[in-house]
Amino acid sequence: MKELIVYFCDNVVHIVYKGEVISKKLDSISRGLVVNRTGFMESFLEILKKEKIKSKLFGDKIYIVKDVYLKPSDLFYLESIFADLGFIKVVFLDIKEYFNEDYTYIGIFQDYMVFYLDNPVFIDLKYFKDFPKLIEYFKDYYQKFVLLFGTNKNIPNIHSNLVYIYYIDDFQNYITQSLLKVKKYDV
Secondary structure (H helix, E strand, O other): OOOEEEEEEOOEEEEEEOOEEEEEEOOOEEOOEEOOHHHHHHHHHHHHHHOOOOOOOOOOEEEEEEOOOOOHHHHHHHHHHHHHOOOOEEEEEEHHHHOOOOEEEEEEOOOEEEEEOOOOEEEEOOOOOOHHHHHHHOHHHOOOEEEEEOOOOOHHHOOOOOOOEEEOOOHHHHHHHHHHOOOOOOO
16 A cells, blocks of 8 residues: 555545545544544545555554644544554654744634644634634734635635735645645654
């Protein structure tokens, strides 16, 4: 099997394999986290079978994009899921490696928002809806420019008089497109 990279976002699993991105909406994922282990494992195996992605008898290596809001327990949980699926080695790729250090990135997704600061901030959009106010609230912690990306369709409409806000052209697919270009090195 070639390199296999997995990225969780909203309720979608993105699988990067052989220069393609396979995206599948799953009920077993919520806010970028696996919430139903058995359901996810069954769905993931079904995706591998449908896409004709074969693995070795004694397992392969899999890369998982580690978002900043994931706790060590979440990483252990993911590692155990993929070990049970037969992957002998789980390697976590830090999402911040896909960002330019000169900018502050803010991910705005369907149900949540992530501020990629020195100390990351995760905000549930169930309670907060005013994007410009949320962005302005943390302005003292930003680099000169703020770049927005994510799956929320309102990203191009977000503006502020206090902060220079830009959004990435392909904002909905920024991470998955970056994963197509990633080079992985084993240590």
